[in-house]
Amino acid sequence: MEMLHYDFMQRAFFAGxxxxxxASVLGVYLMLRRQAMMADMLSHVSLAGVAGGAYLQLNPSLxxxxxAITGAIAxxxxxxxxxxxxxxxxxxxxxxxxxxxxxxxxxxxxxxxxFSSYLFGSIVAVNQTELSLMIAVALIxxxxxxxxxxxxxxxxxxxxxxATNGIPVKWVSLIFSVITGMIAAAAMPIVxxxxxxxxxxxxxxxxxxxxxxxxxxxxxAMGIGLIGVFSGLTASYELSTPPGGTIAVVLxxxxxxxxxxxxxxxxVGKLRSKNSTSKVDNMSTAFPRFTMxxxxxxxxxxxxxxxx
Amino acid sequence: MLLASMNKVVFGYSDVPxxxxxxxxxxxxxxxxxxxxxxxxxxTLLKLALGLLKPWRGDIYLAKxxxxxxxxxxxxxxxxxAAFNSGFPSTILEFVRSGTYVRRSWLHxxxxxxxxxxxMALRQVGMWExxxxxxxxxxxxxxxxxxIARALAQLPDLLIMDEPTTGMDQESRVGFYELMHHHxxxxxxxxxxxxxxLKEVQSYLDRIIELEKKEEGGWKCCTTTSCSGHFSPVG
Numbered sequence: 267m268e269m270l271h272y273d274f275m276q277r278a279f280f281a282g283x284x285x286x287x288x289a290s291v292l293g294v295y296l297m298l299r300r301q302a303m304m305a306d307m308l309s310h311v312s313l314a315g316v317a318g319g320a321y322l323q324l325n326p327s328l329x330x331x332x333x334a335i336t337g338a339i340a341x342x343x344x345x346x347x348x349x350x351x352x353x354x355x356x357x358x359x360x361x362x363x364x365x366x367x368x369x370x371x372x373x374x375x376x377x378x379x380x381f382s383s384y385l386f387g388s389i390v391a392v393n394q395t396e397l398s399l400m401i402a403v404a405l406i407x408x409x410x411x412x413x414x415x416x417x418x419x420x421x422x423x424x425x426x427x428x429a430t431n432g433i434p435v436k437w438v439s440l441i442f443s444v445i446t447g448m449i450a451a452a453a454m455p456i457v458x459x460x461x462x463x464x465x466x467x468x469x470x471x472x473x474x475x476x477x478x479x480x481x482x483x484x485x486x487a488m489g490i491g492l493i494g495v496f497s498g499l500t501a502s503y504e505l506s507t508p509p510g511g512t513i514a515v516v517l518x519x520x521x522x523x524x525x526x527x528x529x530x531x532x533x534v535g536k537l538r539s540k541n542s543t544s545k546v547d548n549m550s551t552a553f554p555r556f557t558m559x560x561x562x563x564x565x566x567x568x569x570x571x572x573x574x
Numbered sequence: 575m576l577l578a579s580m581n582k583v584v585f586g587y588s589d590v591p592x593x594x595x596x597x598x599x600x601x602x603x604x605x606x607x608x609x610x611x612x613x614x615x616x617x618t619l620l621k622l623a624l625g626l627l628k629p630w631r632g633d634i635y636l637a638k639x640x641x642x643x644x645x646x647x648x649x650x651x652x653x654x655x656a657a658f659n660s661g662f663p664s665t666i667l668e669f670v671r672s673g674t675y676v677r678r679s680w681l682h683x684x685x686x687x688x689x690x691x692x693x694m695a696l697r698q699v700g701m702w703e704x705x706x707x708x709x710x711x712x713x714x715x716x717x718x719x720x721x722i723a724r725a726l727a728q729l730p731d732l733l734i735m736d737e738p739t740t741g742m743d744q745e746s747r748v749g750f751y752e753l754m755h756h757h758x759x760x761x762x763x764x765x766x767x768x769x770x771x772l773k774e775v776q777s778y779l780d781r782i783i784e785l786e787k788k789e790e791g792g793w794k795c796c797t798t799t800s801c802s803g804h805f806s807p808v809g
Binding site for chain 2 (some may be wrong): 553
């Protein structure tokens with residue numbers, strides 16, 4: 267653990283761990299809302315902010331952060347305009363962000379070298395300002411996911427049903443988009459613009475496949491995110507490779523291995539049930555007939571209503 | 575008590591209205607079916623009543639409170655909801671329990687009664703024994719049943735369902751109609767559902783709202799038929 271003697275590595279591990287936790291939870295909700303590409307899009311948009319900040323002699327991290335949030339608000343409005351084809355909003359905003367970034371970068375030739383650290387991430391890129399920003403984002407993100415866990419669950423399944431339950435779907439979605447922008451921008455110094463989505467999407471992809479419940483999917487995603495970031499940063503230090511790509515490769519390996527183990531377990535389970543005649547899945551196929559004397563009425567019904 | 579009403583409502587998705595002069599009233603304690611041919615805007619009618627769509631013209635009323643003066647709780651089972659998000663990584667229990675959230679604040683811990691209600695709803699649709707299974711492992715009909723269970727777990731004052739018997743066999747449909755009839759008569763709930771199986775469900779209903787094509791321009795309007803011997807609005 268010699269690497270942890272360095273301040274920049276301590277910052278990278280601390281910041282990476284915090285972002286991995288919130289990004290993984292965010293990923294689960296993004297995937298369930300069919301918005302997996304949103305984080306990728308917002309990171310590209312934030313690149314325009316970085317380029318703009320550099321051009322205007324402002325702090326690029328802060329301008330990138332601000333533009334990512336603006337992009338998140340914009341995508342929510344465009345998403346409502348293209349309700350049936352929500353992925354169009356992602357494409358439109360991504361084109362806008364990336365094209366602005368390219369134009370602004372070409373106006374500022376001297377900055378091209380430092381842009382590579384924004385594109386691919388850098389362990390030494392996490393300075394004190396960015397660390398403070400990441401801590402703030404992690405705290406805001408964690409508070410949001412805890413406070414809004416119930417409406418987020420309902421909205422993730424079906425927005426219309428959630429709306430009829432009195433949930434202000436538009437506002438919750440807007441805040442969710444802003445939080446997405448904040449997390450994507452905060453993760454950028456470590457994993458880089460091009461691979462921010464790996465930190466958000468890959469842990470969630472595996473968690474959704476292997477989890478036995480929604481709650482466990484969130485915890486598994488956080489665990490995978492942490493393992494991916496810590497082992498990726500370690501490998502990046504040892505091999506002198508860009509942290510973004512290394513973390514993404516580790517997460518991809520975890521994803522492939524996890525899916526393979528899951529498939530193997532399913533096959534073993536099938537073989538076992540084939541060999542065992544007693545294990546028959548007698549899952550009911552019919553709606554139970556309801557009668558006034560049925561046991562359902564005595565265990566539920568009005569008695570329980572009075573308790574509410 | 576009037577829970578929902580529409581007066582001369584006009585609505586369309588493009589520049590041509592698909593629903594014109596739609597007029598209907600829903601009273602508490604009624605079991606109402608909405609019927610009509612495919613494309614007759616039945617789903618649109620429900621969404622307008624729920625406030626999910628805004629009409630071009632006309633008035634829509636949806637009560638804010640129930641008869642006890644508490645906030646009106648609305649249960650909604652959209653069409654084909656079971657087919658949507660089939661890979662949702664949730665257990666049946668988690669999913670149906672989310673129906674009880676409507677009576678609690680976002681941070682309020684669920685009470686034992688909420689868990690009892692979840693159990694009741696799951697038992698009523700015959701899925702309690704399978705509560706730890708994931709939604710993705712269920713058939714279309716079973717998914718439909720847990721969606722109904724989630725709506726029942728809300729203990730709704732008004733339950734609106736869009737073709738809720740999709741994917742159910744005939745025996746299940748009868749069980750479902752009996753259960754809904756019980757909720758109307760014993761718990762005073764109001765149920766509005768879109769159905770194509772009018773003959774099967776007619777004996778349980780209080781009223782039928784039919785969407786028809788108008789001869790002159792092909793627009794649709796609502797006609798209401800009272801079902802014999804059942805109609806007795808509460809309040």
